[in-house]
Amino acid sequence: MAILVDKESRILVQGMTGSAGQFHTKRMIEYGTNIVAGTSPGKGGELVEGIPVYDTVEFAIDSEGVDTSVIFLPARFVKEAAIEAIWAGIKMVLVIPEHIPIFDMMHIRKEAKRYGATVIGGNTPGIISPGQANLGIMPEIAFKRGKIGTVSRSGSITYYIADTLTRTGYGETTCVGLGGDPVLGSTFDDVLMMFEEDDETEAVVMCGEIGGVYEEMARETISRMKKPVICMIGGVFAPQGKRMGHAGAIIEGSMGTAKSKLKVLEDAGAKPARTFMEIPRILESLGIDPVEQVS
Amino acid sequence: MRLFEYEAKQLFKENDIPVTEGILCTSPAEVRNAVNDLDGRGVLKVQILSGGRGKAGGIKVVESPDEAEDVAEDLFEAKIKGYPVEKILVDPVLNIRREYYLGVTIDRAKYKIVVIGSQTGGVDIEEFAKKNPKKVFKESFEIDEDMYSFEAYGIGLQMKFRKDKLKKLASIILGLHRAFKRYDCKLAEINPLVETEEGDLIAADARMSVYSDALFRQPELMEMDVEKRHEEGEMTPREKEARENGIPYLDLDGNIGMFPGGAGFGIMGNDFINYYGGKPANFMDSGGGPSPEKLAKMLELLDENPNVKAIFGARFGGISHCDDFAKGVIKFLKDHGLSKPMVMRMTGNNWEEGVRLFDEAKKESPELFERIEAHGIETPIEDIARRAVEMAKEAE
Numbered sequence: 001m002a003i004l005v006d007k008e009s010r011i012l013v014q015g016m017t018g019s020a021g022q023f024h025t026k027r028m029i030e031y032g033t034n035i036v037a038g039t040s041p042g043k044g045g046e047l048v049e050g051i052p053v054y055d056t057v058e059f060a061i062d063s064e065g066v067d068t069s070v071i072f073l074p075a076r077f078v079k080e081a082a083i084e085a086i087w088a089g090i091k092m093v094l095v096i097p098e099h100i101p102i103f104d105m106m107h108i109r110k111e112a113k114r115y116g117a118t119v120i121g122g123n124t125p126g127i128i129s130p131g132q133a134n135l136g137i138m139p140e141i142a143f144k145r146g147k148i149g150t151v152s153r154s155g156s157i158t159y160y161i162a163d164t165l166t167r168t169g170y171g172e173t174t175c176v177g178l179g180g181d182p183v184l185g186s187t188f189d190d191v192l193m194m195f196e197e198d199d200e201t202e203a204v205v206m207c208g209e210i211g212g213v214y215e216e217m218a219r220e221t222i223s224r225m226k227k228p229v230i231c232m233i234g235g236v237f238a239p240q241g242k243r244m245g246h247a248g249a250i251i252e253g254s255m256g257t258a259k260s261k262l263k264v265l266e267d268a269g270a271k272p273a274r275t276f277m278e279i280p281r282i283l284e285s286l287g288i289d290p291v292e293q294v295s
Numbered sequence: 296m297r298l299f300e301y302e303a304k305q306l307f308k309e310n311d312i313p314v315t316e317g318i319l320c321t322s323p324a325e326v327r328n329a330v331n332d333l334d335g336r337g338v339l340k341v342q343i344l345s346g347g348r349g350k351a352g353g354i355k356v357v358e359s360p361d362e363a364e365d366v367a368e369d370l371f372e373a374k375i376k377g378y379p380v381e382k383i384l385v386d387p388v389l390n391i392r393r394e395y396y397l398g399v400t401i402d403r404a405k406y407k408i409v410v411i412g413s414q415t416g417g418v419d420i421e422e423f424a425k426k427n428p429k430k431v432f433k434e435s436f437e438i439d440e441d442m443y444s445f446e447a448y449g450i451g452l453q454m455k456f457r458k459d460k461l462k463k464l465a466s467i468i469l470g471l472h473r474a475f476k477r478y479d480c481k482l483a484e485i486n487p488l489v490e491t492e493e494g495d496l497i498a499a500d501a502r503m504s505v506y507s508d509a510l511f512r513q514p515e516l517m518e519m520d521v522e523k524r525h526e527e528g529e530m531t532p533r534e535k536e537a538r539e540n541g542i543p544y545l546d547l548d549g550n551i552g553m554f555p556g557g558a559g560f561g562i563m564g565n566d567f568i569n570y571y572g573g574k575p576a577n578f579m580d581s582g583g584g585p586s587p588e589k590l591a592k593m594l595e596l597l598d599e600n601p602n603v604k605a606i607f608g609a610r611f612g613g614i615s616h617c618d619d620f621a622k623g624v625i626k627f628l629k630d631h632g633l634s635k636p637m638v639m640r641m642t643g644n645n646w647e648e649g650v651r652l653f654d655e656a657k658k659e660s661p662e663l664f665e666r667i668e669a670h671g672i673e674t675p676i677e678d679i680a681r682r683a684v685e686m687a688k689e690a691e
Contacts, residue, residue: 075508076511076512099507099508100508101479101506101508101509101512102401102479102481102506102508102509103438103476103479103506103509104509106401106406106407106438107438107439109406110406110437110438110439125613125614137613137614137644138613139611139612139613139642139643139644139646141642141643141644141646141672142611142642142643142672152559153559154557154558154559154560154562154563155557155559155613155614156555156556156557156558156559156560156611156613157559157560157563159611159613159643160560160563160611160676163611163642163672163676164675167672167675180557180558180559182403183401183403183406209559209562209563210562212403213403213404214403214404217404232563234559234560234562234563234566235562235563235565235566236566236569237565237566237569238562238565238578239545239547258566274566274570275567275570275677276675276676276677277675277677
């Protein structure tokens with residue numbers, strides 16, 4: 001198994017006819033991802049990479065039986081697109097674009113909760129269940145099917161963690177990019193609980209960064225989990241009060257520093273890793289063996 | 296992005312919040328005239344994009360036009376909290392009976408709008424709330440719901456407002472909530488909200504921060520040119536140059552030039568260098584899908600920084616492909632040339648094409664690559680960081 005997406009997922013690409021939509025549709029299909037439909041208002045009836053395009057999500061569902069959507073649209077259209085998908089009954093919506101207005105993301109989250117849907121993003125590289133489905137923009141070279149789940153705020157960190165797990169023979173069940181924006185569709189605790197319930201996942205690596213409250217919010221979930229959680233937090237040496245890249249990564253007073261986050265997570269039972277290479281060492285010390293021996 | 300006090304006041308006023316009717320000045324002579332117009336007394340407030348102006352000497356009460364001009368001359372020449380003073384707002388002096396606090400912000404954990412009220416204003420509200428949790432009141436609101444008058448009365452009653460002031464206060468709370476939503480704010484704050492001896496309620500200060508991601512639907516804010524504002528603090532010349540080229544960049548005090556991919560690894564890579572005993576000279580982020588020109592500019596900033604002794608490069612191609620990355624590096628080498636040692640790792644989307652481009656360029660002009668140690672996916676990124684620390688030590 002895997003979480004959120006697997007080879008059975010029937011996937012819709014919202015914004016399929018745009019340049020990013022076309023480019024990534026092709027990549028995702030080449031990976032073996034089960035893309036079944038696209039939407040683009042006014043362009044229903046066209047084909048992209050042989051996949052039928054519909055005017056609305058509802059038509060796409062009626063014709064192709066969609067259960068998952070990935071959005072490749074400019075930020076200002078994301079609110080409409082996500083709510084269209086949620087209202088039409090899609091239970092898993094992935095928001096790739098960055099710079100989505102915060103209020104829009106709050107609206108989307110509210111509708112998702114109301115309809116029992118999961119929204120991941122924005123500003124996320126996507127979700128990959130290696131060997132099954134690659135949803136978004138992640139480079140497949142980093143990933144291999146295995147036994148560790150990962151969840152991270154940053155794209156590049158997701159790649160480095162998977163790269164390390166793949167190189168050391170552990171592989172991954174699913175890697176989830178939560179996104180780098182200050183307000184996100186889903187948080188660490190949402191995803192950690194899914195990994196806890198997934199048969200194939202033996203341990204989870206979570207990586208957060210300075211700023212915000214999402215890491216601290218995972219405290220209770222981690223303390224309830226039976227599976228081990230390894231945690232990393234970027235920004236231990238970040239200068240106070242200066243903005244480093246992600247809109248989410250601003251230190252506000254003592255709240256949201258890397259040290260305070262690490263302390264909270266460690267107290268909840270997570271094992272801290274300072275570098276990526278410490279992750280396989282911690283897994284080994286927990287008695288978790290690689291899937292395959294690597295020379 | 297933060298607005299100036301006078302701008303926030305203008306927007307508050309449009310939302311039925313009474314504000315002090317100040318006069319905006321750009322010279323000591325204008326300040327003098329303004330105080331004269333305000334019957335000879337006034338509060339001079341420097342307009343900078345930072346809090347704590349009062350403590351830093353940026354707010355002065357003056358008792359005559361002469362004094363106003365003298366004080367204004369000093370203020371226009373001073374730097375307050377590191378900012379040059381370009382504008383001074385001259386406010387009338389209020390007869391203060393009491394000061395309160397009102398603020399609206401977002402609770403990111405609960406995905407709700409929060410209205411905060413306190414019986415004590417004019418203070419650092421975060422500090423005050425820590426010490427006096429019972430004197431600060433918070434009420435949460437759904438993003439898609441309007442606020443009702445009775446909810447504002449509720450907040451006023453919690454703040455122990457006198458009944459005869461309750462309606463006035465409620466109208467201010469409603470206005471602040473409305474302004475917060477209307478302008479896609481991160482924060483809208485009145486600190487202090489003054490109750491005067493005459494019985495009026497008036498916003499003596501106004502603070503507003505807005506989310507840049509929503510500016511496209513905020514014509515009023517676009518007219519104020521807020522998109523060009525830096526968040527806080529003054530930029531170094533290199534930070535300015537980077538910003539003009541669309542590169543998020545910060546100067547730090549070490550000697551290793553950081554040339555990472557995304558912001559996430561930009562932050563983490565800074566930690567790694569520190570763990571291995573080095574100090575980064577900067578933080579940098581290319582953003583998603585940078586052009587070769589932008590990448591070349593990023594390297595130029597590092598190469599021309601005299602503090603930089605070695606460069607640490609990392610690219611895990613996701614939305615930014617390795618071939619574009621290679622093109623950027625090659626462009627820099629050809630147009631500018633590398634004067635510092637550099638160690639880098641490149642892998643991810645289109646890495647094969649990236650390697651091919653490097654090999655081709657190297658065959659053509661091997662001398663351009665003399666200072667570069669290039670690695671691929673086989674080398675852990677930790678080893679690259681360690682090597683950068685070594686290189687910087689060797690170069691010192």
